[in-house]
Amino acid sequence: MGLLLPACRNGKKGFGKITMEIISALKESGLVGLGGAGFPTWQKWQAVKNSPEVKRFVICNLSEGEPGVFKDEYILQNHLPELIAGISLAKETVGAQRAYVFLNDKYRKYLPKIIKAVKDKKIEVFIDTGRYLCGEETTLLQTMEGKLRQPRQKPPYPTETGLYGYPTLINNAETLYRAYLISQGETEMKRFYSISGDVIDHKRVVKEKVGAKIKEVILPRYLDKINFVRISGPSGFFARHEDFEQIVSGTGAVEIYGKNRRIIEGLIDSMVFLKNESCGKCTPCREGSYRITELLNKLITTASLWDRKEILELISVIAKTAGDSSFCPLGLSIARPVNSATENFKQELIGE
Amino acid sequence: MSKIFDIKINVKKYKASSSDTILQIARKNDLKIPTLCYHPDLPVGASCRLCLVEIINEKKSQIVTACSTKVFEGMNIKLDTPRVKSARKINLEMLLSDHIKKCGECNWHDNCGLKELAREFGIKESRFPERRRHFKTDAKTPSIFWDSSKCIECGNCVSACNEIAGLANIESKYRGHSIIFGPAGGRSFADTDCVFCGQCVLRCPAGSLQEKSEIEDVEKILLNKKKQILVAQFAPSTRYSIGELFNLPPGVNLELKLVTALKKLGFDYVFDVNFGADITTVEEAAELIERLQTRKDETMFTACCPAWVRYVETFHHDLIPNLTTTKSPTHCLAPAVKSYFAKKIGIRPGRIKIVEIMPCIAKKYEAKLPEMCQTFNPEVNFALTVREAARILKNKNIDLPKLADSQFDSPLGSSSGAGAIYGSSGGVMESALRTVVAKLSDARLPKLEFSEVRGMSGVKESSVDIDGEKLEVAVVSGLKNAAKLLADMKSGIKRYNYVEVMACPGGCLGGGGQPIPTTPEIRFKRSAAFYTDDQKKKVRRAHDNPDIIKLYQGLDTKPLGPLSKKLFHRKFTLRRPKLKKDNNAN
Structure with a gap:
């Protein structure tokens, strides 16, 4: 005031x-x-x-x-x-x-x-x-x-x-x-980060410097309890402890997934959201978000390791197509959750 | 800002300006980029994402759609990089599985952009299961067949209805992966204010919108003739475009080969709708002359375009009295066949079955109108589009361009130059003017050519001098342009004595039943052919056609006479708009 x-x-x-x-x-x-x-x-x-x-x-x-x-x-x-x-x-x-x-x-x-x-x-x-x-x-x-x-x-x-x-x-x-x-003369470049999810007492907004790293916006006492985080929502990327040096970009949101949560849950959550929010105008987003979600559900129920590898391959190709050729940022962002999951969490995805 | 500069495509240099898109430069230089939703008549939608190309710059290369990306000086474009090819292929595969494949029974297989691209890309099966389990079909109107299972949501149909017809009869429903495109209201075109101009059908790349097929009906009567006399008649436009479906360029006149082909199929007689056009001209000119005397301050509009007439009957009730009562050329020819000709060869009209081949899908609707079944029920038995006719010929392995020539049958097969130009926007106008000026003017050599009403422009005006008196005329093509002209006329900005209106851009030569693709370039090429043939004709004015003179003598009537009124004139129907909101989308 x-x-x-x-x-x-x-x-x-x-x-x-x-x-x-x-x-x-x-x-x-x-x-x-x-x-x-x-x-x-x-x-x-x-x-x-x-x-x-x-x-x-x-x-x-x-x-x-x-x-x-x-x-x-x-x-x-x-x-x-x-x-x-x-x-x-x-x-x-x-x-x-x-x-x-x-x-x-x-x-x-x-x-x-x-x-x-x-x-x-x-x-x-x-x-x-x-x-x-x-x-x-x-x-x-x-x-x-x-x-x-x-x-x-x-x-x-x-x-x-x-x-x-x-x-x-x-x-x-x-x-x-x-x-x-x-x-009004403010010189410090700070921004608000939205921290939510498992493990923490309640969701909160944290004021930190622009370009802060993941580990800098989460209170230290929580760090050990975290399995992985989702940065910048469903259109953003997944990161695990090794990646906590990365900068919190985009919308500045950090969602925490606890030890009992699996990467596949996070990925399906992101993809279902993008699929439901797609406007339907362009092929790679409308069809791609649908097919990736369909394939992720197939991944869960597929036993064979070879088949699972193939499904992940196809998911990656579709995500790349959407990331290369979609009409608007929603479709273009499809590549981020998929790529971050397949690159940083490959073992869990294939093994699950 | 049209400074010309260099851009690079696949290493070679090309000239371009800042208002050009990558696709336009590629097409100008015969470089291939696959497209599906792109159409030069429509605003760029960029929804299919197949025309992808890669722009190389120092930092990072960028993938863009060629149709929507304008060039800048020094732009470095690669057309077929691995990244681009992979994205195109995946997008096409996903589109194929968004579409239920019914290619075996589908009538779109000569026209289907989707099928053609799949063939080019070498994709036979998609890795994804077909995802559309529920779909809708609509066969409730005489002209359109809608099958939503084939739709790939490119949005061309909505764009065509809004931008070319200026109406809003097609819309998208739902969103995301559930989105579908179809008639407003989602059930049937019969629930909308569609006038059947068919510009949507002409731009559907996947066959979701097609003309309602009469191929089976016609093949059936050809197979099972019994005691029927089969007559075929085709429009002025048909002869110049049907060759495109046999790999010929637009504008090649195949009329005499088409006569041979139709006889080969089993038709007994082939007459020329250009002759019917001469009848229309003679009747309509007489009506215009009469109105210039008795209703001087009113505008007369042409009424040979069934889509335009339906539009007036629905949205401009006050203009119905201004329409000419003269019927369209094919519906002047048909009653002449079933009365004058039937009598000549001594058979009863009921045994004659007439099949017309038109560049139009509204003709299917027109043939079933009660107004067109007054003299004989019906006058025209079956209406085929140019596309359907080509399919019937191909089903019988008839290679049209390779046939010998045959003449039209007498006495309804000859035409003047005036009849020949009907299919090009301005043709009806010029045709009528030739007769009107000849009848009204005392000049020794009345004006023959009216070049001001020719051409592909949406609106053309002319002030015709008849011995000092001025006749103000206008020619408009494209229903959206017509709506604007009517608005200008109603507000007093413009005043005309006589106006020709065609719902399709360029006139009938751009009609909903024409070969696909129909682009501005192709329409222009088709158009030139009409006037070339007109110049070669011995008889240039409709009323000078000796067979027309014989027809009137044989019927013992004259233009606007009682029998002429019965055979060649019609009434109109008041129609109420079905869609609640204002359907004029501008």
């Missing part, structure tokens, strides 16, 4: 800093999108700002559809004023007339709080039950425009042709929150 600075209260000319300075500050900070894609934030802001179109929009992506990720909810609970300030900052900087908060229907309970916070700020809330794919920015636009919930081709990018065809800045909620902090 006490983080609201005088600058915010003045409304239109609130921020005082020249907008170019904000964009340089973002560039210097190295802030990238924290919704999973990791695109340099200053570039997006710059692109919309420099557009020849007069009409522009800002959208705060609060879709948070990836299982195991709840950092944006944490911001809603604890840092809502700064988030709203971040949205307003973006609006001012890129010259947008209107901003939207794209809110996942599962966070409907925060609606009264949000409505109160955006009063008189030309920020509207758009609630949608649209499911996972709506977190992908072009599908989000399709949803807001009432069209078929399938992604659009990029290019053109939303910064050029976005909502209703106008240049639109779409940023993850935490990205906008961090942008505000940077505009």
Whole structure:
């Protein structure tokens, strides 16, 4: 609460800093999108700002559809004023007339709080039950425009042709929150990590430096009890102790699997999720997610070692195809859970 | 921004500009990239993921779809790397198992893009079990047969209906791996406001949407003739495109060989729908002249396109009185056959069975309309598309291009140049204008060619001068373009005396029953052939056709006379839209 600075209260000319300075500050900070894609934030802001179109929009992506990720909810609970300030900052900087908060229907309970916070700020809330794919920015636009919930081709990018065809800045909620902090002089580059799963007492959000390693975001007393973890949800990868030097990338989610859990469970969980969330537009994702799930179920019931090896081979080939040729990030991400499992957990998968 | 630069494909250099896609450059230079969902008439969907190519750059090579990726200067593309070939093969295998194989009994096997790619890739069996256990079929309309088990969810049908017809009769249902594409509502085209233009059928790569087959019916009557007299008649467009199904380029006139082929099949007489077109011209010109005198401020629209007529009957009730009452060429020829010709050879009309071969699937619907069964029930017994006719010939091992020539039968087999150009957008208009101008103008050499209404453009306008008076005309093809023109006319921006409307792009030569593929390039080539033949004809105007003159004498009537009204004119039906929301998708 006490983080609201005088600058915010003045409304239109609130921020005082020249907008170019904000964009340089973002560039210097190295802030990238924290919704999973990791695109340099200053570039997006710059692109919309420099557009020849007069009409522009800002959208705060609060879709948070990836299982195991709840950092944006944490911001809603604890840092809502700064988030709203971040949205307003973006609006001012890129010259947008209107901003939207794209809110996942599962966070409907925060609606009264949000409505109160955006009063008189030309920020509207758009609630949608649209499911996972709506977190992908072009599908989000399709949803807001009432069209078929399938992604659009990029290019053109939303910064050029976005909502209703106008240049639109779409940023993850935490990205906008961090942008505000940077505009207020914050120099430490930290981010929120969502830690959940077995073994720990309760799920929690941890604030650590950007680019922290897996072992740096989990409390030491839990490390021994962990079998393996899933980083960044079903579209992310699996890692075991030897890999805990790896950086927690993507959405910053760490899901813990305890000693009594098997890798095949984690992999099936990831693939079933991706299969259920596929929009059905393109062949490798629609068919590939279906076939991989089908084959994984076959793997469990197949006794012969040779057959199991063959099934894993085929799964890998399909995953590679999806990872090479899918239309949108959902399909392209199919390769990650499969590859990380087949590369790091081969013995367990074949032996099980 | 059309600066020309170099790109590299498989090491060789090619010229390109920043608005070109990889696929466009490849096709321009005869480089092969497999495609399935891509169609030059539709916005790029990029859903099948078969046209994959690899872009090499210093950091990491990238796999992209050629249809959707625009080139940049110095782009280095490889077409058939192992990575790309593997991905294409897996995607195709997965598509094959998304599709229940009924190739043995399927009528799409001459047209099936999926089957052709499987053959090219050398895939006989897929490693995956067929996953579609529940599927729907729809044979409730006279024109379309839908089988969802064959659908590979490319989305071309939705795109064609939205972008070409400007309607929304096809949609996707469910999502993810359960997604299917079919008639809005999910059950039947009979529940939608489909007008049967067939542009969706023309772009289906897997045979989920096909014309409703009459091949078996026609083969049956040929086998079992008994005392029937079998007559075949084919459209202006048919002769220029049927060769494409026998490996000839578009625009080769095979009319005289087709006559031979039909006789070989067992038809007793072969007449020319171009003659029927002359009848239509003569009647329609007379009607236009009459309306210019009695209903000067109203626009007259053509009505030979059954899809366009159904569209007006459904969505523009107020324009029904503006349609010409003249029937389409094939439905002017058929009653002439069953009355004038039947009398000449002394048989009763009931014994005559007429089979028409059309570039159109709406003709199947038209032939069954009550309005087209008033003179004889029915006038036309069976309607085949050009694709179906080629299949029937192939079933009997008839190699069309290798046959000798035979003439059409008299007296309903000759045509003027005006009748010959009907199949190209602007042909009906020009045909009518030739007669109208000749009748109204006092000039010694009335204008013969009206080049302003020719060509592949969606909308064409012309101001025709008849001895000082101006006749404002327009020609539109593609139902979406027609909807826009109607909107412009209703809001007062545009005013015309006479408008030709064809639902299919380019006119009938781009019809739903034509050979696949039908692309802008192919339509253009087909179109040129009509006008070349028109120029070679001795008689260029419909009313100068001596056989037409004899017909009217023999029937003892004249255009718009009582018997002409009975044989060559029709009424319309008011239809109510079935889909609740506004079906005009723009």
